[in-house]
Amino acid sequence: MTSPRPHAVAPLRRWRDDFRVLYRYVRPYRWAMAGLVLLMALVGATNAGMTYLIQWVMDTLIIRLDFRRLPTLAGAVLLIYVVRALAMYYSTAVSRTIGARVVHDVRRRLFLHVLEQPALFFRRFPSGQLSSRMTHDGTVLQQGVTEVFTDVVLEGFKALAVAMYIFWLNWRLALVALVAVPLLVVPVAVIGHRLRRVTEQFHGAVGDLTHHFHQVLQGLWVVQAYWGQARERRQFEQKTDGLLRLQRRWVFWNALHAPIVEVCLGVALFGLIAYGAYQIRQGDLTPGGFTSFVAAMLMVYTPLRRLSKLNDLLQQTATAAHRLEQVFLYDLRLPEAPVPVTLPVVRGELRFEGVGFRYPGKSTPALIDVNLSVAAGETVAVIGPSGAGKSTLAQLIPRLMDVTEGAVYLDGHDVRTLRLRELRTHVGWVPQEVFLFEDTVFNNIAYGWPAATEADVVRAARQAHAHEFILQLPEGYRTVIGGETTGLSGGQAQRIALARALVRRPRVLVLDEVTSALDSESEAHILAALAELKGTCTMIIIGHRWSMLRLADRIVVMDKGRVVDEGTHDELLRRCALYRRLWRRQVAVPT
Ligand SMILES: Nc1ncnc2c1ncn2[C@@H]1O[C@H](COP(=O)(O)OP(=O)(O)OP(=O)(O)O)[C@@H](O)[C@H]1O
Ligand SMILES: [Mg+2]
Structure with a gap:
């Protein structure tokens, strides 16, 4: 494996470019997105609220057996869950709709763009390539945009709210628990770099395969008349085999994510338990506080796990966006005269x-x-x-x-x-x-x-x-x-x-x-x-x-x-x- 250093720096710049390309597609929906972000912040806040309640339940109900405030507690739980349910409903509905609209816009724009292009355009982008970009890349973009919101923003807020809460609760313990985050950065960046390269090659290969498929179908009678089935089969198999190899490489790098994340989280959890136990013995932490802390940590880890896939998701979505952008940037449309001449009668000379x-x-x-x-x-x-x-x-x-x-x-x-x-x-x-x-x-x-x-x-x-x-x-x-x-x-x-x-x-x-x-x-x-x-x-x-x-x-x-x-x-x-x-x-x- 190559040294991780350059990879660790390059992704930052690339992330910026990727976000910029993606933003171009979602720009028309920026206000809906701003609303979505607020809703998600609300969901995040309910997470912090829940962990706070756990501490209270432990210390008041379970340890001190003080049941007087039970109705208030029940009311608070109900309120938190109703707010959470509503916010989640709207955020899911809105993010899915934005995803669907983005791909709707892209397909329409792509078709209109291609419709005006002269024949020469199709030497650079043959019909198979265009079909694959229209369908495959469109779908990836749609899923990506939706998931960037449901996964990245929502999980990000959940993690942030709970992280803020645990720092407020006990900042020393929080530092120990969050040691996993910096540990994750380098491997995630390296894997992301590999995944991006494989994803790009994969997309190119899919377009190539589609193109080949189209061509054979168009000329099928020639293939059959010249008994070319075996030749075509070999070529097709070569391409699908190549695709399979790329997919396996992708699976390998993608699967590496989970074990790396788990090991880092395990290390952090170990630190948390050891240091937490020490603090309880010193009297710096109540058992309720500790339980609440562990619950909060588990709540941070789930979003963190998903966030570690952010890079991967972003790679795929941005690659799709870049591939669509390439088509839009290649424009051979014949220019229309700024002030065109109108001929009332045409003689035909x-x-x-x-x-x-x-x-x-x-x-x-x-x-x-x-x-x-x-x-x-x-x-x-x-x-x-x-x-x-x-x-x-x-x-x-x-x-x-x-x-x-x-x-x-x-x-x-x-x-x-x-x-x-x-x-x-x-x-x-x-x-x-x-x-x-x-x-x-x-x-x-x-x-x-x-x-x-x-x-x-x-x-x-x-x-x-x-x-x-x-x-x-x-x-x-x-x-x-x-x-x-x-x-x-x-x-x-x-x-x-x-x-x-x-x-x-x-x-x-x-x-x-x-x-x-x-x-x-x-x-x-x-x-x-x-x-x-x-x-x-x-x-x-x-x-x-x-x-x-x-x-x-x-x-x-x-x-x-x-x-x-x-x-x-x-x-x-x-x-x-x-x-x-x-x-x-x-x-x-x-x-
Ligand atoms: N789409 C294209 N891209 C690149 N070169 C082309 C393209 N179409 C034609 N040419 C080239 O331009 C030249 C003229 O081609 P054109 O099709 O105009 O010939 P033509 O006189 O119509 O021939 P034919 O009688 O075979 O139809 C040829 O050398 C050909 O290779
Ligand atoms: Mg001709």
Whole structure:
């Protein structure tokens, strides 16, 4: 074991930090807490009152056999217990409520925080990590906050009141009896330090396990198709075994508490009995005083035992609070312009000027000096090899991410100066990977515009060539889709996603590889839909299919983050080697 000295100093500073973090969470309830502290002080006072009564019972009733004041005594006992019962009832109820409210606030805040974060946020905090923080750390925080009050404050007051009483009764004896307290400090600090480290590792490992679990569940069919169960089982077992090891280390350090505390208390009790007996013989102490003293000491020891766990409790609660705080401090939210520009009418003219984008942690930028103008109502196809930056470019238009260089303009306004909500109303984006909520077809489409009427949804579905197949679903627009099993083909899901984008009549429509994984019939449907939409809004179509390129007024070729050329099919075929290559691949391998 390392020297205890540094550990004994460091915890004080850490305690201060821990309390500060915890206080941030309970601050809204500080007045309720102040009331709680008063109630607990009252409970503590009743403890001192009880020990005083014991002395009185011993000396007056038992030794002197003087029964005249018995009714007063009975009344006093009753009063003390009624006050105590009421105070304890309220303090328990209030502390539990505060704990529940704190975790309620935290969960809400966490959800709202995450809700506004761009996709990049989830590289640092994957969904498993966030779920574990929301549920596990939330619960630890709730229990911690409640217990800090019921255990720490209440027991602290009980100990304090009785300690004050015994000092008043016989300070020399009190000093002997309380010798256990300083004896406890060092081992408790050392154990606390160990526990904290294990707790931190444990929390990290739980998040990691949850994340792994989520991932395997999401890709379970891939796991099964490639017979990966044994591999996944090994990995999972490695993680759970690690968790078990950490838990055992925790149990070891945690269990050390009790024996250390007991030994210290035993030493103190021995001192108390020896010195007390000596005082009685000297005539400095009555037997009643001694009995009352021992009773008081036992009353101090119980809270002390629990207080020795304070460190442990604080470690766990503070670790949970710190882990939640980490999520709150990591904020990638896109800033809203202080005085956003409102566009009464949007034409849909787009311009990229010197646009650069670099994903955090990547050495090469995904987009380099992209300059591109798209007239209102124009249809532009963007093609290029995988990794060219097409999807990145598409996400900059509805401002799902912000450029790291240059600017994107809509109708001549930098998109960062527009109100984010409005911008996204005007830009319809159909992502490369379709996502449908586990909800009805109607609600999935209406998600694009919550005020949409039935007629709007049907119009959008017709425009997306989805109306026919939706009517053939068991319950038409009321059929529940999405979730783990969509119950739809890729092309059908794609068309619902298109309808979702169309329901709000966007001025700019950005389609990221909407036909890349489709059979020819689905593709024909989508192409027909897009052909009808052509000219009604500005369209950016990403994809390689020749059928798509034919729709476009102009084709933009991208490679390695740059726009390498743009023009019509014939022009590009003539002068752009990359386009020729991509085109030949299309023709050679018709899909
Ligand atoms: N979330 C991300 N984090 C880090 N790097 C990313 C991320 N998404 C994309 N990239 C990188 O940015 C570059 C451009 O990716 P992008 O997805 O824009 O390409 P793409 O042209 O859409 O490719 P594809 O045709 O395969 O869809 C790639 O090098 C890719 O590795
Ligand atoms: Mg892409």
